[in-house]
Every structure is written in C-alpha cells, then in structure tokens.
Amino acid sequence: MYIKSEDLPVMLQAFELHNGAEIFVAEQLVHSQAEVDNFTAAYAGKIIKASKETGVLRDRAHGNVTKKRNPVVGFIMITLVVVLLALIIYGFSTGWIQEKFNLNI
Structure with missing residues (x-):
C-alpha cells in the first residue's frame, strides 16, 4: 500500500472478513511510508483501510506526556x-x- 507524503499522517485499520462481515482487528496512526509498510506487513491477508487523520486523532496520538520523575x-x-x-x-x-x-x- 502506498500513501502520498502529503496525505500523511493517516489512520490505518485492519479488518478480517468472516462470513461476509468485517471484523475489526487493529488500527494505527502512521506518519511515514515505513510505518505504513510495517503495518501492512504485520496484517498481510487482512482488509486494510486508510482514512485521513483528524485533529482529535492527532491530539490523542501526540498528547501531553507527563515525564516521570526519578x-x-x-x-x-x-x-x-x-x-x-x-x-x-x-x-x-x-x-x-x-x-x-x-x-x-
């Protein structure tokens, strides 16, 4: 699967087809073609859908991370x-x- 660099980041979702119904397997927010390749390799044989990332997804994926003190x-x-x-x-x-x-x- 190839995603244009201007379309990144995108949300990839993997589905398994079972008795004519799509069963959700996994999803990942990807920021590079290498991440797309890793996702498609991990879920080879599954139906993979890509959707444009929204602001909500961006905030969830790159939210504030609290640094744990030593x-x-x-x-x-x-x-x-x-x-x-x-x-x-x-x-x-x-x-x-x-x-x-x-x-x-």
Missing part, C-alpha cells in the same frame, strides 16, 4: 531539608546563630 530526586530533597533543619537547630542550641546575626532571643 525517585532519587525526592530522596535527595528530603535529605537536604533534614540536614538544613538539623544545622539550624544546632546553630540555635549552641548560640552560634544568635552571635552571628546579633539576635536577642
């Missing part, structure tokens, strides 16, 4: 906050902070 970042942040709190408590308990900033507490 759990180590959270551990480092918690450790940093705990160390800073420990230093502040130690500085107040020894009087070092009061001396440096001339605080009367």
